[in-house]
Amino acid sequence: MHVLIIEDNPDIIANLFGFLEPLGYALDVARSGTAGLALAIRNHYDVIVLDLSLPGMDGIEVCRLLRNDHHNPVPILMLTARDTEHDKVTGFGAGADDYLVKPYSLLELDARLKALVRRMRNEQVQHVRTFGEVRIDMRTGTATRAGNTLALTPTGYKILLTLLRCAPLMVSREVLEREVWGDNPPESDALRTHIHALRQALDKPFGYSMLITRAGIGYHLASDNET
The missing domain is CATH 3.40.50.2300 (Response regulator)
Structure with a gap:
C-alpha cells in the first residue's frame, strides 16, 4: 500500500x-x-x-x-x-x-x-472495473475492450488493472513496478517491454489508443482519442 x-x-x-x-x-x-x-x-x-x-x-x-x-x-x-x-x-x-x-x-x-x-x-462487493471501452472482471480474470476479449499476460493484466483503478489519473513508473513486482523490481527495463505488449493487445486492433505514455511522468488510460 x-x-x-x-x-x-x-x-x-x-x-x-x-x-x-x-x-x-x-x-x-x-x-x-x-x-x-x-x-x-x-x-x-x-x-x-x-x-x-x-x-x-x-x-x-x-x-x-x-x-x-x-x-x-x-x-x-x-x-x-x-x-x-x-x-x-x-x-x-x-x-x-x-x-x-x-x-x-x-x-x-x-x-x-x-x-x-x-x-x-470496493473489492468486497464489486468485482467488475470499467473505464471507457475497457472492462475487467476480477472474478474470472478476464479483460475486454468494446466487448472483445484481450489476450493479456499475467503481468499485462496487473498493469491494466492498476491503470484502470486509477483512470484517468496518471500512474508513475515506480507505482506500476511496485504493483507488479512489489519491492523487488527487475533491474532490466522489463516494464517497458510489458507496456509494449499491453499496448499491442489493448490498442492495436482498435481505432484509437487508450494507453497513453507521458515521457518522464508515467502512464494513464484515456477514454477517447487523445493526442
Missing part, C-alpha cells in the same frame, strides 16, 4: 515510519501543505494521511483543492489535535473520508487505512 503522509511534526513522522514500514507500507512524506498537494497531484497513492495544521497551507485547503480543483478521489484520513465537532464537520465537508484525533493508536490507524483502501477499491 502506497501512502502519502502530509505532516510537519518530525516525531510523528518518525513514529509513523517506524510502525507502518515494517507492516509493508510504502511511504512518502511532505512536511507542508503545499509540498503535500504537489506530491498528491503528481503521484498515485492508495491513501493520504493528512494533518490538519500545516505550514503554508492547512489540511482543509489541501483536501478541498484535491477534491474540487483536481478531482482526485484518493482516500484521505485527517489527523488533528482538536477534537471538536466543528473541525470534524469542516474536514468532512472539504472531502476527508475519515478522522483521527491525536494522540491516536497506531493499530487503529493501520486498521482505518486498510478499511479506506478496501472501500475505495
Whole structure:
C-alpha cells in the first residue's frame, strides 16, 4: 500500500515510519501543505494521511483543492489535535473520508487505512472495473475492450488493472513496478517491454489508443482519442 503522509511534526513522522514500514507500507512524506498537494497531484497513492495544521497551507485547503480543483478521489484520513465537532464537520465537508484525533493508536490507524483502501477499491462487493471501452472482471480474470476479449499476460493484466483503478489519473513508473513486482523490481527495463505488449493487445486492433505514455511522468488510460 502506497501512502502519502502530509505532516510537519518530525516525531510523528518518525513514529509513523517506524510502525507502518515494517507492516509493508510504502511511504512518502511532505512536511507542508503545499509540498503535500504537489506530491498528491503528481503521484498515485492508495491513501493520504493528512494533518490538519500545516505550514503554508492547512489540511482543509489541501483536501478541498484535491477534491474540487483536481478531482482526485484518493482516500484521505485527517489527523488533528482538536477534537471538536466543528473541525470534524469542516474536514468532512472539504472531502476527508475519515478522522483521527491525536494522540491516536497506531493499530487503529493501520486498521482505518486498510478499511479506506478496501472501500475505495470496493473489492468486497464489486468485482467488475470499467473505464471507457475497457472492462475487467476480477472474478474470472478476464479483460475486454468494446466487448472483445484481450489476450493479456499475467503481468499485462496487473498493469491494466492498476491503470484502470486509477483512470484517468496518471500512474508513475515506480507505482506500476511496485504493483507488479512489489519491492523487488527487475533491474532490466522489463516494464517497458510489458507496456509494449499491453499496448499491442489493448490498442492495436482498435481505432484509437487508450494507453497513453507521458515521457518522464508515467502512464494513464484515456477514454477517447487523445493526442
